[in-house]
Amino acid sequence: MKRAEKFFIQYLRDNNLKVTKERLMLLDELFESTGHLDADSLLFQLRHQGKRVSRATIYRTLDLLVQCGLARKSRLGREHYVYERVTPGKRHDHMVCTGCGKIIEFYDSDLDERQREVCMEHGFRPTFYSLQIQGLCAECQDSE
Ligand SMILES: [Zn+2]
Ligand SMILES: [Zn+2]
Numbered sequence: 001m002k003r004a005e006k007f008f009i010q011y012l013r014d015n016n017l018k019v020t021k022e023r024l025m026l027l028d029e030l031f032e033s034t035g036h037l038d039a040d041s042l043l044f045q046l047r048h049q050g051k052r053v054s055r056a057t058i059y060r061t062l063d064l065l066v067q068c069g070l071a072r073k074s075r076l077g078r079e080h081y082v083y084e085r086v087t088p089g090k091r092h093d094h095m096v097c098t099g100c101g102k103i104i105e106f107y108d109s110d111l112d113e114r115q116r117e118v119c120m121e122h123g124f125r126p127t128f129y130s131l132q133i134q135g136l137c138a139e140c141q142d143s144e
Pocket of ligand 1: 097098099100101102136137138139140
């Protein structure tokens with residue numbers, strides 16, 4: 001069994017939640033994809049594969065995956081929530097193109113370090129962090 005699956009099953013049991021095949025299937029689906037998925041495209045993807053799962057189950061399961069730390073939920077763009085798998089030790093931030101919706105992932109260790117320093121200067125202990133830059137990608141700038 002995969003590590004993430006083991007972890008998720010344990011989390012569900014610890015919280016007296018049912019381990020269902022739909023929940024495990026959603027975990028699989030999220031972990032097999034490398035990109036950013038929203039609940040509706042996940043629903044579409046599964047229906048396309050002939051798998052039956054309700055929208056409510058998808059939302060509920062994605063939230064559980066976020067709560068147990070296996071997935072990350074970000075609001076990219078205005079009203080758009082996307083989910084992606086969490087890879088331990090590999091953080092990244094997002095640039096979101098407001099023209100075509102493209103998401104670019106980036107990581108900058110200097111930026112990371114600087115944030116830690118700024119928090120320390122304020123005696124602040126960070127628990128959650130999110131950085132998103134909105135703008136236009138190279139292609140969209142070209143077609144302006
Ligand atoms: Zn663009
Ligand atoms: Zn991402």
